[in-house]
Amino acid sequence: MLALRDVHAYYGESHILHGMTLTVDSGEVATLVGRNGVGKTTTLRAITGILPPRSGEIVLDGVSLIGRPSDRIARLGLGYVPEERGILSTLSVYENLTLLPVVGPSAWPVERIFDAFPNLKERANAGGTTLSGGEQQMLAIARILRTGARTILLDEPTEGLAPVIVERIGELIREMKSDGITILLVEQNVRFATGVADRHHIVDHGTVVQTLENAEVIAREKELLDLLGV
Numbered sequence: 001m002l003a004l005r006d007v008h009a010y011y012g013e014s015h016i017l018h019g020m021t022l023t024v025d026s027g028e029v030a031t032l033v034g035r036n037g038v039g040k041t042t043t044l045r046a047i048t049g050i051l052p053p054r055s056g057e058i059v060l061d062g063v064s065l066i067g068r069p070s071d072r073i074a075r076l077g078l079g080y081v082p083e084e085r086g087i088l089s090t091l092s093v094y095e096n097l098t099l100l101p102v103v104g105p106s107a108w109p110v111e112r113i114f115d116a117f118p119n120l121k122e123r124a125n126a127g128g129t130t131l132s133g134g135e136q137q138m139l140a141i142a143r144i145l146r147t148g149a150r151t152i153l154l155d156e157p158t159e160g161l162a163p164v165i166v167e168r169i170g171e172l173i174r175e176m177k178s179d180g181i182t183i184l185l186v187e188q189n190v191r192f193a194t195g196v197a198d199r200h201h202i203v204d205h206g207t208v209v210q211t212l213e214n215a216e217v218i219a220r221e222k223e224l225l226d227l228l229g230v
């Protein structure tokens with residue numbers, strides 16, 4: 001389980017997270033939803049240790065993450081797929097895929113990844129950034145699955161992608177969940193979010209203002225879209 005309690009984080013003097021508190025249960029898919037700039041990405045960066053919080057508690061499976069460097073946090077089984085995906089242009093698809101160390105026993109072997117993503121197999125020797133946006137997103141997620149991370153943070157994985165790719169990413173998230181992986185997802189597409197998630201944390205001004213079960217969000221979709229301004 002992942003738990004944040006009263007987390008405060010800053011960029012320089014800008015106070016961005018104002019007491020972020022939330023939990024993601026083991027095996028759950030939870031989302032962070034909210035308008036642009038409310039601190040969703042910053043929350044993921046605080047969890048990974050890329051932007052260490054100035055105060056508060058973050059605990060992953062009983063271990064405090066506070067004060068640990070991000071590479072140590074990753075080795076505890078936390079994977080992060082940033083919005084910008086982080087595919088390196090100087091490396092091939094295969095090299096990008098195998099770049100990160102394996103951190104756990106449930107790591108997907110490369111053969112499983114190639115079975116799941118035939119496009120990545122076909123393009124294994126091509127440059128990482130010669131792939132389409134959708135393929136790069138698949139590669140970014142596949143790279144984390146290969147590490148065996150049991151808790152995965154995904155930042156807007158569907159942004160700007162064609163509907164058929166969005167659907168494939170939805171299937172993949174459901175497959176990850178059925179493998180027992182815990183997922184925290186930043187997602188602006190409410191339809192997509194309700195298709196994959198168990199609970200939704202509504203974020204405003206760097207804090208969670210409401211947590212809703214998936215069924216509530218489905219029932220109140222219009223209200224939520226108005227709230228998000230989308």
Ligand SMILES: Nc1ncnc2c1ncn2[C@@H]1O[C@H](COP(=O)(O)OP(=O)(O)OP(=O)(O)O)[C@@H](O)[C@H]1O
Pocket residue numbers: 011014016034035036037038039040041042043
């Ligand atoms: N590197 C940075 N330096 C300074 N301020 C930043 C930096 N990154 C983000 N911010 C600011 O922090 C606030 C929260 O940004 P964050 O990216 O967490 O928002 P978000 O909810 O993820 O929204 P979006 O969907 O726009 O990414 C914004 O006001 C943003 O301008």
